Amino acid sequence: MVHAYIISHLKKEMPAVFGKENKKRELINNLPEIYRQLQREHQISAGDFPEVKKMQEQLEGYDFTKFHSLKPKLIEGVDNMLSNKVAFLMNLITQEERSMPTQMVQGGAFDGTTAGxxxxxxxxxxxxxxxxxxxxxxxxxxxxxxxxxxxxxxxxxxxxxxxxxxxxxxxxxxxxxxxxxxxxxxxxxxxxxxxxxxxxxxxxxxxxxxxxxxxxxxxxxxxxxxxxxx
Ligand SMILES: [Ca+2]
Missing domain, CATH: 1.10.238.10 (EF-hand)
Structure with missing residues (x-):
């Protein structure tokens, strides 16, 4: 979700044809300010944003000319999927932890429960x-x-x-x-x-x-x- 806001903001700021490289540099340098602006606009807390330095590094590698073909909805979808995946994995881990003591008992010499x-x-x-x-x-x-x-x-x-x-x-x-x-x-x-x-x-x-x-x-x-x- 947050990524989608950042990308769509950058997309709006990018000129269609000229001076793209300069604009890219400017936007990356201004990222902290862009964060603040987005936090105000969308009422998101600063903690929900990816780390500035990390995001700047990632943006360096992005081809900013492609921004216009990126669909915010799609990015949003990927973000949702990632957070769902994390929730799913966390669930698995807690299940694993819950079942551990039983497994240890079952693995011992006294497993009188299986075949009677x-x-x-x-x-x-x-x-x-x-x-x-x-x-x-x-x-x-x-x-x-x-x-x-x-x-x-x-x-x-x-x-x-x-x-x-x-x-x-x-x-x-x-x-x-x-x-x-x-x-x-x-x-x-x-x-x-x-x-x-x-x-x-x-x-x-x-x-x-x-x-x-x-x-x-x-x-x-x-x-x-x-x-x-x-
Ligand atoms: Ca005793």
Whole structure:
């Protein structure tokens, strides 16, 4: 739109036949003044105009004799198309950003949403129990509880140090146990309660059976007492 005003103004100023080169120079030099005039005439704010220096450079390259064949309507159309394109691209970018977190979750080990029971690894390893009402860890919890109570819990929780000592008996490398710890200590208080400990043992069992550990704790593995009521 603004470009159309500038071009049609320059077009009016250009002589039809003589002294075109001089007039071109004069107009380019006067561009700041022309801007001011157009701003007044069309009530456009200065910020909507292309940068003076840039516009001057562009005009240098224009063949001013062609101005008479340029249709302002056409230029306007191009301007509109450009701004629509920008709006369209901006839309795409925001859509991309919006869909990013979902894609990251879907790309992880727990994509239980695509093929249901036909999904790869369904019902195995950390995915076991995803379709069951009962917390899968509860099945072996009595055995885990027995160990838990030998670790002298205080207020229902064992310290990180006691948990570490117990977890090391699995012979899994520290890097793996660290990952298990992060998944199991749901409330991140540096201690494990009865359910968190059982979860840690369950995850150790999964790893020892040769399955992959999840990057995030899937909902069906979250201990019942740590589930947020919706
Ligand atoms: Ca905890």
């Amino acid at each position: 029971p036909f999904d790869h690894g369904y019902g195995e390893g950390a995915k076991e129990g995803a379709d069951e009402e009962e917390w899968i860890v509860a099945r072996d919890k009595p055995a885990y509880d027995e160990i838990f109570y030998t670790l002298s819990p205080i207020n229902g929780r064992i310290s990180g140090a006691s948990a570490k000592k117990e977890m090391l008996t699995s012979k899994l490398p520290n890097s793996v146990l660290g990952k298990i710890w992060k998944l199991a200590d749901c409330d991140c208080d540096g201690m494990l309660d009865e359910e968190e400990f059982a979860l840690a043992k369950h995850l150790i069992k999964i790893k020892l059976e040769g399955y992959e550990l999840p990057s995030f704790l899937p909902p069906h593995l979250v201990p019942p007492s740590h589930r947020k009521s919706l």
